[in-house]
Amino acid sequence: MKVEALPIVPGNYQLPSYEEARESFSWSDVESVFSWSMTGKMNAAYEAIDRHALSFRKNKVALYYRDENRSESYTFFDMMKNSNKAANVLTQYGNVEKGDRVFVFMPRTPELYFTILGAVKSGAIVGPLFEAFMEGAVKDRLEDSDAKVLVTTPELMERVPYDQLPALEHIFLVGDGIEEEGKFLDLNKRMNEASTSFEPVWMEKTDGLLLHYTSGSTGKPKGVLHVHQAMVQHYQTAKWVLDLQEEDIYWCTADPGWVTGTVYGIFGPWLNGVTNVIVGGRFKPENWYKVIASLGVTVWYSAPTAFRMLMGAGDALVKEHDLSSLRHVLSVGEPLNPEVVRWGMKVFNKRIHDTWWMTETGSQLICNYPSMPIKPGSMGKPIPGVEAAIVDDQGNVLPPNRMGNLAIKRGWPSMMHTIWNNEAKYESYFMPGDWYVSGDSAYMDEEGYFWFQGRIDDVIMTSGERVGPFEVESKLVEHPAVAEAGVIGKPDPVRGEIIKAFIALREGYEVTDELSEEIRQFVKKGLAAHAAPREIEFKDKLPKTRSGKIMRRVLKAWELDLPTGDLSTMED
Ligand code: WTA
Numbered sequence: 001m002k003v004e005a006l007p008i009v010p011g012n013y014q015l016p017s018y019e020e021a022r023e024s025f026s027w028s029d030v031e032s033v034f035s036w037s038m039t040g041k042m043n044a045a046y047e048a049i050d051r052h053a054l055s056f057r058k059n060k061v062a063l064y065y066r067d068e069n070r071s072e073s074y075t076f077f078d079m080m081k082n083s084n085k086a087a088n089v090l091t092q093y094g095n096v097e098k099g100d101r102v103f104v105f106m107p108r109t110p111e112l113y114f115t116i117l118g119a120v121k122s123g124a125i126v127g128p129l130f131e132a133f134m135e136g137a138v139k140d141r142l143e144d145s146d147a148k149v150l151v152t153t154p155e156l157m158e159r160v161p162y163d164q165l166p167a168l169e170h171i172f173l174v175g176d177g178i179e180e181e182g183k184f185l186d187l188n189k190r191m192n193e194a195s196t197s198f199e200p201v202w203m204e205k206t207d208g209l210l211l212h213y214t215s216g217s218t219g220k221p222k223g224v225l226h227v228h229q230a231m232v233q234h235y236q237t238a239k240w241v242l243d244l245q246e247e248d249i250y251w252c253t254a255d256p257g258w259v260t261g262t263v264y265g266i267f268g269p270w271l272n273g274v275t276n277v278i279v280g281g282r283f284k285p286e287n288w289y290k291v292i293a294s295l296g297v298t299v300w301y302s303a304p305t306a307f308r309m310l311m312g313a314g315d316a317l318v319k320e321h322d323l324s325s326l327r328h329v330l331s332v333g334e335p336l337n338p339e340v341v342r343w344g345m346k347v348f349n350k351r352i353h354d355t356w357w358m359t360e361t362g363s364q365l366i367c368n369y370p371s372m373p374i375k376p377g378s379m380g381k382p383i384p385g386v387e388a389a390i391v392d393d394q395g396n397v398l399p400p401n402r403m404g405n406l407a408i409k410r411g412w413p414s415m416m417h418t419i420w421n422n423e424a425k426y427e428s429y430f431m432p433g434d435w436y437v438s439g440d441s442a443y444m445d446e447e448g449y450f451w452f453q454g455r456i457d458d459v460i461m462t463s464g465e466r467v468g469p470f471e472v473e474s475k476l477v478e479h480p481a482v483a484e485a486g487v488i489g490k491p492d493p494v495r496g497e498i499i500k501a502f503i504a505l506r507e508g509y510e511v512t513d514e515l516s517e518e519i520r521q522f523v524k525k526g527l528a529a530h531a532a533p534r535e536i537e538f539k540d541k542l543p544k545t546r547s548g549k550i551m552r553r554v555l556k557a558w559e560l561d562l563p564t565g566d567l568s569t570m571e572d
Contacts (some may be wrong), residue, residue: 003338004123005373005447006351011327013371015240018381022548025384027413029285030232043200044209044231045083045120048270050200053080065110067280072110076273079117082110082191084198086118090188093151094170099199101145101211105129105138105160106151108255108280111174111187115151116256116266122203124149125208125225130257130569137161137221137568141213142168143501145420145447146224151187152393154178157192205229210416211420212259212358215545215566223420224359230263231271233363237383238268241355241367242299243328251277251291252301258547259359263414264301265540278290285313289321296325303333305548307340307352308530312483312506318347330355334549337474341376356381356452358438360429362414366450377474379442386412390444404468406442407435441468458552460489461496465530469552475527476501479519481509486542486550487533490559501533502555506544511538517528545569 015021025068049062053076062076074082084195090096102124106112118125127145129138139161142150146167152160154175162168162183171184195337203209206227238244242264250269254261260270269276279291281340283306291297310318329350331340336354344352356366356379366388368380375422381484382388390398398404410430419426431437441453453468454458460467469487476485483506487499505511516536524532546569557564 003377005376007373008028008371011370014243015369018369018372020558021384027232028102030236034159040203041202042228043121043203044228044267045117045186046200047231047268049076049079049083049117050074052243052273058072060097061111061275062270066291071162074085081196082114083121084118084196085191085194086114087121087198089187090119090149091122093185093190096124096149097123099208100124101127101128102148102149103127103142103147105131105150105156106174107131108278120209121198121200125211127211128256130255132157132546133568135161139164140220142313145211171382183516203228205418212261212359213217215569221568222422225417225420226362227417228360230414233292233412234263234267237364238264241364241369242268242301242330243307243370244269244274244299245271248298249275249277249296250299253306256382263363285310285317289317289323292323292326298325298327299328300326304331304340305544306334309486310342310395315347323348324514326350328555329353333547335470337477338376339474339478360416362416365408374460375449378451380450381448390442391435394437395433400444400446403443405456406438406440407431410434410436462489463495463530464498467499467531471527472499472523472531475523476503476519476569479522481505481515482519484542486552486555488552488556488559498534500535500559502537502539502542506540544571551572
């Protein structure tokens, strides 16, 4: 399939020419922007906040916070004081020491961000949890990591089985009317009394910063450990890929429970000294547009699932808001359907830039830059300083246009340091030739653009043809009746597998046999006969993770009556 690249829009980009940057770039050159390159004293929270608070950016807004009840702003100097208070409370009353695991389990509020930054300043490894996690998910993570301190709310406390977690010494509660007792302490009260000065605990490059639990298709979630030196890539990718510049108002919609919400919701923007927007509460299309219009958001980083929901909410709603401040829009988390890119061009007059990376990789690796022509449906090209390839199961590099394992040459700064308590699992990611193997299936075209096909386990073999579920799903959502689609291979005695599609319809459409057949024909004509789903099942909603990924393995398990595996990251 030949896809025309959308040309570059002229602009003042941080990355002048992709090709040139690839030639001359070295990660070690980036280090000179950080104060530790001169002082030898390293702490990612110091670099993200204090460095700016002690500079000309002192009174610049670091954080605009918005939810239904609160509308607040904090300068870099405010952020320094508040995170220092949190660090003082955590060390004095939580006995937090270098390397201890401090978990946060609470909604997005300014206090969550003060706590995360304060914990990092106190030398802790921060484990962020989605507020929607249920008891089992909370317990698994706190137990596996031997968390010493938890910061949560009285409401969420019901889901923390603390009497079964012997390592958990202190629990800070954030809320009103908290009664302190035993290991329970009132965070706000203690913070009000705390000093605004704190000398950060200085770290080594390979000391722990973040512990993000992520689920594979089977077994328990694994703890991906990231270290302080990852800031080098957080900084550089936010500069080049997010294209963050001094005057930007940047909004990343992700929760810190997901790696996007820490790396690009905290470190990426603040390491660049940029104004960051954080919105609490639930997703509502109307509110989202209001945030952009009222704060004048210029750079916006979100996910395909959110864009598809906005698309479903209709174009009329977009027109009710002045979104002309937007300069650059990006997406991550799952494949970005070309249809969504076209919609973005129509309603925002912006090309949504896809970015590919994983919890394990710690930062963006394959991206569409603003300074590069983008091809809708492709995740882009490896960033300068990163080498990617498609390899076979032995680690041999495959030629263009062949589907295989998406692999990255070892040696980028934000790579996970290990899997917590599971070195063997960490080692299992690598193949001969020093390739990190992502578990994604993809191909590269002649021009070096990468095209996602599915997780390796999701690729379908039907009548001898390899079909990536994403291609079929993308075609399906082009049909006007289809809101979302998930595609799986279903074992079939004749064809090996047949393609089965699960579809959620858009508002106003009804399930009929005619519609089902029409959708089938639509894929057949638009893609290929062998790619048309032989079976279609309509659902009100598709199973998705909190970061918006369609859970094909759950669809498959339902279909085949198999165990669904770990569901802790599934949306309600
Ligand atoms: C998928 C997300 C296609 C992919 C920061 C990857 C994507 C997994 C994209 C990692 C993209 C992420 N196009 N697929 N742009 N971005 N994925 O750990 O399967 O939540 O391996 O990290 O999401 O998901 P994770």
